[in-house]
Amino acid sequence: MDAWTCLHDLFQDNEHSRAVTLEHEFSSTHMRDFPNVSAYCQRLKILADQLKNVGTPVSNSRLVLQLVAGLTDAYSGVGMLIRRSKPLPPFYQARSMLTLEEADFAKKVANEIDSAMFSSASDDATSYPDTKPQNHGDGNKHNTKNKNRNNNGHKVKYDGSFERHKARLVGDGAGQQVGIDCGDTFSPVVKPVTIRSMLSLSLSKAWPIH
Incomplete structure (x- = not known):
């Protein structure tokens, strides 16, 4: 017992x-x-x-x-x-x-991403008109200059100032000369709309952000 x-x-x-x-x-x-x-x-x-x-x-x-x-x-x-x-x-x-x-959050994030992608595509289409590349015989292909570009190929406003610090150049890199074939260009890797979309997605999923 x-x-x-x-x-x-x-x-x-x-x-x-x-x-x-x-x-x-x-x-x-x-x-x-x-x-x-x-x-x-x-x-x-x-x-x-x-x-x-x-x-x-x-x-x-x-x-x-x-x-x-x-x-x-x-x-x-x-x-x-x-x-x-x-x-x-x-x-x-x-x-x-x-x-x-949670489903509503996911739908909002998806809509924001679609809007950001559409905005990015529209911005690129406006900044860089559809022109056929010309081969200059040096192995590099450049976009055709339009009437708003200066001698170095940079887009400028009517007063001569830069419209934006952005460029498109595709080439082998071996035969290029600074100041002739290309210049110093600076372009952000990630657009602000992409950052906002990722932050919204992280918030809806309660993911930690480092």
């Missing part, structure tokens, strides 16, 4: 220790640690079920409130909507609201 009592007490101690560990993990679960809403919600539900198995059930209200508390700033709007609902919605309904919000 004493042996069974010892085993029972040992089992109770292990169960209590497990409950404490699960409680801590449940309370410290945040969306920023997961790739998407579904993975975040699934982890919370698994922890709630495990707490129930060790004799510490989690009510729907507490589960929903913990779900809202762990959201990232991008979901603060829908989180406030859920928190102000009276009564609080069931867990599955709150999860559906977050999933729809």
Whole structure:
């Protein structure tokens, strides 16, 4: 009888220790640690079920409130909507609201990327008209000069100042002479619209930015 009592007490101690560990993990679960809403919600539900198995059930209200508390700033709007609902919605309904919000974020990011690509294509088409390249016999191909280019091939305004510091040159590089075939040009590798699109995508996915 004493042996069974010892085993029972040992089992109770292990169960209590497990409950404490699960409680801590449940309370410290945040969306920023997961790739998407579904993975975040699934982890919370698994922890709630495990707490129930060790004799510490989690009510729907507490589960929903913990779900809202762990959201990232991008979901603060829908989180406030859920928190102000009276009564609080069931867990599955709150999860559906977050999933729809995530889908809206993805759609907005896709539209921004499409707009940025269209804007970039339009800008390139305006800056560099469709002209056939001419071969100057030195192995290099240059765009045909238009009436707004100076002697060095740079685009200029009517007052003679540079229109923009940008150039297009395709050649072998071996037979070029600075000042004749090419000049010093500076062009950014990434456009601001691309940076904004990537930041929006990172925000919607709650990705860390370094």
